Amino acid sequence: GAGVSQSPSNKVTEKGKDVELRCDPISGHTALYWYRQSLGQGLEFLIYFQGNSAPDKSGLPSDRFSAERTGGSVSTLTIQRTQQEDSAVYLCASSATGSGTDTQYFGPGTRLTVL
């Protein structure tokens, strides 16, 4: 079956612009996660969605970051007024129920470059 898909695969933007990154989880998975992978910080957990419930936003790096999940499926991560330190690969993952025992399945990522 289809895995987790993310778009775009690459995004180059200018400092100060807004960007939207999209994630399509595996069909039927209720849990969705966003991570950021950068050279300096490694892999960081950003935010978790369980179905349609409101997420805990405390892991987002700054108030320029926001995320939503529509209809318990597709998710969008938005970064406003991008800064050079936002350059990273943004990874999305989904799992069946969100239990700690679940395997998280990762998408290929979106590589964001802020000039």
Added chain:
Amino acid sequence: AQSVTQLDSQVPVFEEAPVELRCNYSSSVSVYLFWYVQYPNQGLQLLLKYLSGSTLVKGINGFEAEFNKSQTSFHLRKPSVHISDTAEYFCAVTSFGGGADGLTFGKGTHLIIQP
């Protein structure tokens, strides 16, 4: 809070030799443990996970890992490596509650297979 330490950033090994990638974790609560692999220009893929029971866990591609609670370690081993094993390997933990805590990853170990 949890943390994961991967002691080696790079491990060079000759083809067909055995390898061990080290992982230690710190947590105030009980955790589940995972090893993920990231092949060049690909997403993260689960190698194996420890949930409970036998401390020796077998995964895909001939890899295995042993959970040692007293040493808070979860080292990954393979008796004979191949060129195709060249990749970045990440150790990760999550709390029993899972979900909202996401996965906490180590910095990764780059396994370099030399012919």
